[in-house]
Amino acid sequence: MSERSLVLFELAGADQSVRFSPHCWKTRMALAHKGLTAQGVPWRFTDKAEIAFSEQTCVPVLVDDGITVSDSWRIAHYLETHFPQAPSLAGDNSGLAACAFANHWADATLLPALARVLIPDVFHVLHPKDRQYFRASREARLGMTIEQLPTYRQDYLTELKRVLTPLRGTLKRQLFLAGHAPSYADYCVFGMFMWSRCVSDIAIVEPDDPIHAWRERLLDLFDGLARKAPVHHLTTGDL
């Protein structure tokens, strides 16, 4: 464990123990992989002033003994560079660059497909002060109201299953994205599944899907770090 003072600003729900951001999960898993512990600071979408020092408007933001690093990809590079004795985030790969494609795929292809399924649940998990901001920004992006999304949920789940095809194909023949050991590539994709787990009860993969077994392996890593993370409660949505 680190003796340095690491602080991580993380997106939180109305229940501040529920930390559901997929990008923050990438960083949490990366810290754990490095054997580092950070003090997690709950942050909400509308708390822009609280991270103004980072010159960013969104999280994760990591502060390491006064040094501020934002953007999950830059944080991963920072951790690789500044904690070289700790296990490499590249896992079986020789460098973090080999994880870039999985990260971009998670952000550009998987996240939008999952968002259409999850956004109604995310909305209910949010702190009331975040809801107006979230509704306005997401409805503009989606071209429909949050309340209209569930009507198409079955179609969205079918499309999500299609989007997941390359992940499924890969995990049919190997344990992790880079081979025998987990790497930051796995955490980038797994972050999306933690987003789902933290806010929703929807089953996004079937039990016989190789992705399901891979997710179980990720949930077990680091003494069950992700499995033990607090998730939404059914009553939270009505706070």
Place this chain on the structure above:
Amino acid sequence: MSERSLVLFELAGADQSVRFSPHCWKTRMALAHKGLTAQGVPWRFTDKAEIAFSEQTCVPVLVDDGITVSDSWRIAHYLETHFPQAPSLAGDNSGLAACAFANHWADATLLPALARVLIPDVFHVLHPKDRQYFRASREARLGMTIEQLPTYRQDYLTELKRVLTPLRGTLKRQLFLAGHAPSYADYCVFGMFMWSRCVSDIAIVEPDDPIHAWRERLLDLFDGLARKAPVHHLTTGDL
């Protein structure tokens, strides 16, 4: 160069010098990466009997001194295992497993998006004896006739551009999919671009797209192997 007798059965068009299969291109680039030369044997979709010895109905099929290997992914593993002194196909990665996700993405996500754009051109490049087979199988898969596809081409190109987002994002910041050096991951994706180059004049990426510069780098590899490969001629379609 190899002293072994390597033979590669490759999909060919009416003009037998035009070898346009994306999966065969994966193998051609892999052989070149290993410094190996194979004798390419032109094969058409309907020549099932000619590769019956391999117990496969499609190519690539590699024959190495009497040993038959089929399926481009298995061929890549075979080359890694049997030519260990030659440069590794894993490039900057430690193993071929790290290339699996890019390969599955190319096959399951990129190929179908590109197929809807290219199939009318593929059809014209085919040997006349293959056309009935190709029409029946592709029209069943697409749910429309080959002649209907161009009507939607602009929409398909827009969708293709969206599908390419993770590749574009990755190549904005690094030279190859695994980092500084090309690996089999690059060849898997590049195979799709060679499919396009061999059969069509359609510009599928803009000159200012980072994917364009990456494709140029791949075309230059191995003394311009891919750049020099014969492509369709406008008159071929009317054979």
